[in-house]
Amino acid sequence: MSGATTRTRRWAVALAVATGVAGGLATFAVPAGATPPVPASGTLTWSVTPEGEQSTRSLGTVASAQRPERTSIEEFPTEPLDKPVNTVVAELDATVPGGTAAAVDVRGLRTDGTWSEWAEITADAAAVLPELTRSVQTRLVLTAPDGAGFPDVRQIDLTAWNAEEVQASAPAGERTYRVFATREGLVGGTTANGHVIKSRDHFVALPSRRGLANRGSGNYTVQVCTSDDARCEWAPVWDVGPWNTKDDYWNADRQMWHDLPQGKPQAQAAYQDGYNGGRDGFGRRVANPAGIDLADGTFWDGLGLRDNAWVNVTYEWTGSGAWGTIATSSTPLNVRSGPRSSAAQVGLAARHAQVRIECQVTGQSVSGTQGTSDLWYRLAPGKFVARAYVDTAVAPAAC
Structure with a gap:
């Protein structure tokens, strides 16, 4: 099959099976002995098309892991679905040179407005989300050694359904x-x-x-x-x-x-x-x-x-419960030992951080990016931030 690219058949979970020859084409197929998953109820399908130029993607080197390879992560817009789903498979139209890899991750929007963890679609199993969702986001993760080209992924076709035997997993606490x-x-x-x-x-x-x-x-x-x-x-x-x-x-x-x-x-x-x-x-x-x-x-x-x-x-x-996003204009938000600006600084909350909120108390009035408020949020025992700098998604109860 070298020199040709094929697409997976319906219900097949996509995985690059490299030819083993550098620069060769990859064949996408169901591995020998694998049984494609069969939906328990109606299916929903959609497709995403990666950008043509690598420069438009989020390019990284996985800096912390210090690997001699490059990573390309492309995130696609959230797909609104007509029915709740918890199981997703994918088909790829792609060319994957030997030594490189292409992976597809998906996640679902939870009822409280937070996202489930990313789940990778593999050759042996569909991605199973922890709870039913009507909103699914997809991302494409490409890796390649330094000096080598990334895989060429032309289209990703996704299919999702409600596998009724999959039970929602209630959060057990942070x-x-x-x-x-x-x-x-x-x-x-x-x-x-x-x-x-x-x-x-x-x-x-x-x-x-x-x-x-x-x-x-x-x-x-x-x-x-x-x-x-x-x-x-x-x-x-x-x-x-x-x-x-x-x-x-x-x-x-x-x-x-x-x-x-x-x-x-x-x-x-x-x-x-x-x-x-x-x-x-x-x-x-x-x-x-x-x-x-x-x-x-x-x-x-x-x-x-x-x-x-x-x-x-x-x-x-x-975890679960009340939450919000730190919405400072640039610098981290001071975390105080009490609900006032004069209280000791006992840490920081970075801009963009999505935080769980234990409860709220009344304290010093503060003006910030979210207006003026005398409410303070307790993020942990003895750790408070001003409500005026938190974009609140789910409001907490009083302490």
């Missing part, structure tokens, strides 16, 4: 884990979502793109605190790393390393326990147990760290 944090640095580099890293920047990297936020968005945000919770920063996830790129250790159904306990990064297990021969998923000797990378501003200014350290990380999108 997940918090103690992990080792390192400083990313890499000023001037490009993150996995295409953000160019600035001096004293405010974002984090996690070792999986399932929680990778859109560029300029905080739809996946973490609350990262010092080990004693004295200082915290709420920061968006804009990069993939450190070490691994498919280690969503905060999930029970993690993509890889299924025998590790939930909440333990693979790099930590490799460093402390000799797991996987002490190497990461790319075969590199693991030199530290890091499960999160912090941009310089988050590291120095938000948490006040001077060296790599153990921190407490809460993955905000895994």
Whole structure:
């Protein structure tokens, strides 16, 4: 089949099967022995067409993971659907040279206005969303070695339906884990979502793109605190790393390393326990147990760290309840120990961060981007931000 490109048949889950020859064409087909999924109820179909020029895409190098490859992430507009769905498959019309890869991720809009994690469509399984949704977004992720061209994806056809046997998974509450944090640095580099890293920047990297936020968005945000919770920063996830790129250790159904306990990064297990021969998923000797990378501003200014350290990380999108988006004009928002500007600064909330709100109290009146208000939101015990700088999506109850 070298020299020709074929399309998958209906219901087939798309996966590039490389010819193994550099620069050769890829054939898209159902793997031998695989059974294409069959919808349990009516289907909805739509197509997306990638941009023709790579320069229009979000180009990155997965800066935190320090891989000798380039990443192209293209996000498509949200598709409004006539019926609720929870299962999605895809077909690709594409040419994928050997050594490169093309992947399709989807996510669904939840009833509270937040997004589910990105789920990759694979050759063996459809992407299953955690709850029924009428809004699905698709993104195309291309990778290629330095110096090589990206795959040429001409069209993506998607099919979605309600698999009635799939039960909605109610959020079990925000997940918090103690992990080792390192400083990313890499000023001037490009993150996995295409953000160019600035001096004293405010974002984090996690070792999986399932929680990778859109560029300029905080739809996946973490609350990262010092080990004693004295200082915290709420920061968006804009990069993939450190070490691994498919280690969503905060999930029970993690993509890889299924025998590790939930909440333990693979790099930590490799460093402390000799797991996987002490190497990461790319075969590199693991030199530290890091499960999160912090941009310089988050590291120095938000948490006040001077060296790599153990921190407490809460993955905000895994929770439920009231939430809003930090809407400062440029700089991070001060987090105070009480509902007034004179209270001690105990952390920062980065611009664009999407934060869960525990409750609200009345305090000092403040004027900001969202008007004038005497309400203050408690994001965590002893951690308050002024309502005047929060674009509130779901309002909280009183404390």
